[in-house]
Amino acid sequence: MPTAFPLPSDLSPATVTNTASLLRIVALALISGAAIASRLFAVINFESIIHEFDPWFNYRATRVLAAKGFYEFWNWFDPTAWYPLGRVVGGTVYPGLMATSGVIYNFLHALNLPVDIRNICVMLAPGFSALTAWATYMFTKEMKDESAGLLAAAFIGIVPGYISRSVAGSYDNEAIAIFLLMFTFYCWIKALKLGSALFGTLAAVFYFYMVAAWGGYVFITNMIPLHGLVLILMGRFTSRLYVAYSSWYVIGTLSSMQVPFVGFQPVSTSEHMAALGVFGLLQIVAFVQLVRSHVSSKQFQDLLFVVLVTAGLVGFAAFIGLTYKGAIAPWTGRFYSLWDTGYAKKHIPIIASVSEHQPTAWPSFFMDLQFLIFLFPAGVILCFHQLRDEHVFVIIYAVMASYFAGVMVRLMLTLTPVVCVASAVAFSTLLDTYVDAAEPDDAEAPADSATPSESGAAAKKTKKAAAATPSSSGSALSDLVAAAVPNKKKGIYGLDTRFAIIVNAIGMLAFFVFHCTWATSSAYSSPSVVLASQNPDGSQHIIDDFREAYYWLRQNTPETAVVMSWWDYGYQIAGMADRPTLVDNNTWNNTHIATVGKAMSSSEEVAYPILRKHDVDYVLVIFGGLLGYSGDDINKFLWMVRIAQGVWPEEIQEPNYFTPQGEYRVDEHASPAMKNSLMYKMSYYRFSELFGGGPSTDRVRNQQIPKVGPTLDYLDEAYTTDNWIVRIYQVRSEDLLGRDLKSANAFAQGKKRKRSKPMSRRRPIV
Amino acid sequence: MLFSLLLLTAATAQASVLTLNAPRVTTYNANGEGIRTELLKLTEKPRVPLAVGPTESLKVTFQVVEEGSDPIKGVQPLQTFLRFYDPETDEEGIQPLRTTPAGKSKFELNMAKPPMSIPPTTNSSVLQVTLIVGAPNHSPLKIDLFDLTLPESHPPTQHPDEASFHLLPTIEHTFRAPQKLPPRPISALFAGLTLAPWAILIGLWSQVFPGAPHLFSPSIFPFTATLGAFEVLLVWYWVELKLGQVLLYGGILGVATLFTGKTALASIGARRVGRK
């Protein structure tokens, strides 16, 4: 048999297997190291700090858990959030993340390793990313082979689409959820392949962990039944499917109801009904199969017909009746927004206002996945080529996740694993084809020497080079080509072709690594609590206004001082300043948020009673106009107006905040409603003084602010940070002499009050 | 107590008493012609209230003097007020008056242009007009002069903050109604029904019992024992244990079960293969 390059022939098969498995272990270890290391940019460039918004709440909850224990945490009522309502934290939270950190913390302390809880929280996401890489390896191994698994592990380890949610410090539910997602899917595939209740139970246990960790568990709840249904419809029902699905569903559903936040939803909401329906269907199908094994086919068909029609009618009627009676809740608004992207904007502004709920822009697919997005379809097509049960799963997963990733930016995260798996299958098929030393033979003999692969990973499977014998499990690409050109001998001759392709492929991989490193370090590693800018000499300048403001609050205000801000900053204020807040990122009460929106968007006189009624002591706004920080409150202002308008349509109207030409302006042409709004006044209060009489420019909106700035009568400026990003105002208490604060202020400034004649109470009838 | 009593006697001893000289009230029609004139007595009011129509007017004159002085010695008080009080609606108005050094004073009420102090009236209200005089070194004087009826006016406008000066309604909490438990006989009936399938189970098993000849052999019994122990542990968890303890004990028991299960199933497997 001719080979393109000489192969060592004196190796025993045992040596080859041992070396291959050693290399696999080393490669997996290196991949884990790379996955962890590439997530540490945030710690190196900035510091070991919790990022963004939601992680601050998780961190705060974890501290409570670590300090007081699990049962205390379970019953934790937090009176400082959603002042004056408070929040039942134990019942409204997915506790998986905190429990994980708590277990690690207690474990390390039991070993006398006094690690700070903050560092555990910061490092949890990178640690779990290594586990994700391993889970993806196991999953892909079931799809193709070990080498594809290694590639997939390497891809998921460094792909920006996953890093964006799992850098060090990004202590959010997604940090552990993707690992759980992949491992649940792996257990499911394994259970399905073996027909083992053990793996079904394992899948259920990890599903339970997933339910406890992330609201995205609904994705699994619908993916697995969908897979089961498609297999039944394809006529691929087996007892293995019955064993795997039944054991997963029953244990998984019962366990998911243990999470208080989920409660009875798995038996009462529409999102979970698909799983129940497929479960029922499987019972019927399995029963029918059993009957078939005992009776003749004619009688069987009579029985089958009656049973199926009855069962179908009863099930359908039950579903309709229960939905009608209200026992099964209809789809929720968040769910509708997945099908109709305009739905949220029309009906639930609070969902639409979150930037990660927007539809994905095309460039971000490339930014997050780079060349994987091109390989992804190829990998899916290769799955069609073999189409075993597990390949059906990948195909369904790919279709569903692609759709959802297009609808919502944050669901990019669920697409990323399947892209890595499919691309790894495609890429490894390519390498298999071109690294294999076998050349097409004139003889029709199959070439079946096992060769250690050049990619350093695994022993390659045998590959048929000859077109006449397409029966092997090897290269799918060559089979495709064979189907297209039936009568010609096909294959790869010589070293030049191999080199051209392989160099190209390695080049793609290298560029991928470069891209990932660049994207991670520049785009995804900012903690957003601490900002960075470049000095003119290129050195890094840290902008630390947020923490400056929060620590000011912490040290200069009484512990009971209520701080009002837009809900984005609620968790941070609670976490860093330790002060009660009106609203926070757990957006469960729309009216309360609308109240804050109304206070921000109406005039001082209207806002003041609202502030007093809610015991607000300080108001905090984010203002980026001086520095050019575009994520500030003036840019979010329209959402406040919209949300407030949803509850008080007579008092707040969005068009009032635009100029008559329909522009959103903050300069002297700004609409009166805009200029009088509390938000505008707090943002630009004394702004023009900063420019000493020169033109004062808002650098975010590139507009000139009027020289005579807004005045405040009901609030006092309490603190403004270095770069003016955070401005804190103190709410004045009522005037001691009973005047309204506006006239009291005017009096203090020496303005004479116009004397008016007192009115008589008597009005004669004319 | 004693001290205040002393103070009181000292004050009355020093103060001399004030009274009015020639208090008189006259009503006029629109042309300035007098309609009715009353010489007021300090002890009782005129029987019939004075009436002032929409175009009519009223004039009160008096002089404040020291009681029992001879010749009459006028006193200029520091404060002189007329109080118009409507006991029906509790509306009142206070009109300060100017007095000359000789204690003479007058008040004119022209209903075409009433002063600010006149309170709103209804068609049935009778205003009580009281004179209040205060002067240093004299005990205060308060005299009900006469009653007065005025034309009806609009009811008073409500103050914008009026609403917030009332008692708030008490907050009532609504709680979810407690869940009803079914009547005891029905509970008992269904408890019996739930146990009924056990009879079916035992009946069927007695029909088809394949037999477990090696159940108590030393290789298998530990396995069944550890499985039983697991169930006992779980019941115990239900009764009193905490989650952490269950996981700990369960872990230890799990290792034991793994070991016993391995031996037990291996021996069964070997027997099965051997039988074949």
Added chain:
Amino acid sequence: MPPKPAPTAAAPSSAVQTLWKAYNEQTSDRLKFIDAFLVFLMFSGIVQFAYCVLVTTFPYNAFLSGFGSTVGQFVLSASLRSQVNPENKNEFKEVSPERAFADFALGSIVLHFFVFNFLG
């Protein structure tokens, strides 16, 4: 799978009779043993469900855990039955009867843990 206890209304009764006969002849005692257990679980579940529908759902978590335990035990036993059924031998190549029993034991313990946890 449980044997069919009563004929389906519209089905020809002869078909059911042959089914019953065939079942009795072709099924080994061990499988019948499991089938008896399945029938027991089925009746137990039906009674609980009837109680929930007819009387009250009040301790809903207790009902769910009771009902869930019967359904769960049912499918786990049914899985065990199909795994040890000699007819399915080529479907479950890697699952020996002993392995099947171990899976069954593990699944049951996990199930019972959650049941007791949910019982309240």
